[in-house]
Amino acid sequence: MSSPLFRPTALGIYLLFFIVGIVGALVLPTFSLFLAKEIGVRPLLVGLVFGGIALASIVYNHWIGHWSDRLADRRPLVVSFCVLGFFACVIFALSRNYWLVAVTAILLFSLSMVSFAQIMAYSLDYAEAEIPAERIPLFNAIMRAQIAFAWVAGPPAGFLLATYFSFTLSYFVASVLYLVVALLSFKLLPRLEKKSAQGCNRDAGLMLPPLTPAVKRSLWFCVLAFSLLWGVNNAYLISLPIHLKDNLQIEAQWMGWLMGTTAVLEVPFMLLAGHYASRFRLLNLIRCAGIAALCLFVGVYLATKLWHLFLLQLFNAIFIGLLAGVGVSVIQALMPGRAGSASALYTNSTHLGNLFSSLLVGLVADYFGYHQVFMVNVVLVLIAIWAFAQVKSADELTPV
Known part of the structure; x- marks a missing residue:
């Protein structure tokens, strides 16, 4: 289609957002159950992991978000973080040691979730370069709708896999999906030649005004x-x-x-x-x-x-x-x-x-x-x- 909302790059963004949403919907709703029932820890230790994930995510997103704006290409970041997510989910699938799982969740899994923010940042770059300003909110809404679609099926699927099969299978599925996002990123997301809102080419390294x-x-x-x-x-x-x-x-x-x-x-x-x-x-x-x-x-x-x-x-x-x-x-x-x-x-x-x-x-x-x-x-x-x-x-x- 001729509309920038439905060009191949936009469709690729929508697909990757949906898959990343499925990963989150598979892992996050069941993770407290995994810690409490499968590993068998007290509620305080369950809360410790979730608090650690939240704090680590804030630090990662703040630092990497500012740093990534100076990069010419975000795609290697997306791939790297998805690979970390693959390893984190494999550890969840195989380990029942609380401290190994907790450290993995706080340091690796929270970092892997930055892939979501970087795909979003790539989409904002694409929107600023290719989509008329008055249509950008609609593009953002279509993009965010993929997360909603993912959460229609993701949590029931996660609980189904964990309850009737095993947490091992559920987290192995999530690890495979992380690899799918990593492999598809370079295929579906072309390199963008972006300019800042002031007309300065980012590749030239020019600074934006404060x-x-x-x-x-x-x-x-x-x-x-x-x-x-x-x-x-x-x-x-x-x-x-x-x-x-x-x-x-x-x-x-x-x-x-x-x-x-x-x-x-x-x-x-x-x-x-x-x-x-x-x-x-x-x-x-x-x-x-x-x-x-x-x-x-x-x-x-x-x-x-x-x-x-x-x-x-x-x-x-x-x-x-x-x-x-x-x-x-x-x-x-x-x-x-x-x-x-x-x-x-x-x-x-x-x-x-x-x-x-x-x-x-x-x-x-x-x-x-x-x-x-x-x-x-x-x-x-x-x-x-x-x-x-x-x-x-x-x-x-x-x-x-």
């Missing part, structure tokens, strides 16, 4: 708001299965059906967000995500029946669809010519949110119960909406 104080202030508020929104989402995923079982006397397995329902519904909202980003301010779309999150958590706090929760997944789909669909576009617009830094900053907001929410759930649930986590989520969403109100839009945040 960000203004106003832009830095807006970025800090963006990171705060995105971290809070991704954090409350993670707290919801951790708390809802236990809330279903302990407080509503509903089997926790229904959480899988709720997740699948959300994943199916959020795809059209991602695509609609990308489409309408050319007509509405990006920040207004993100603020709508905050309002949907507010409705979701108030509803979950008040819900008493399973069908209530299924209806509330519409708000969940709007929340995640808009947040994932155009979130990176907001930061990209504030940081033109810095694709690696923009993708790293956005990705780090998810890691910060996950780290914060893990502590939040532990403290609130321990003292007040899992039901009260959703009320705390309501307060945090209100803070996120306020933070977005402090962001001063760059010209790129308005429709052309």
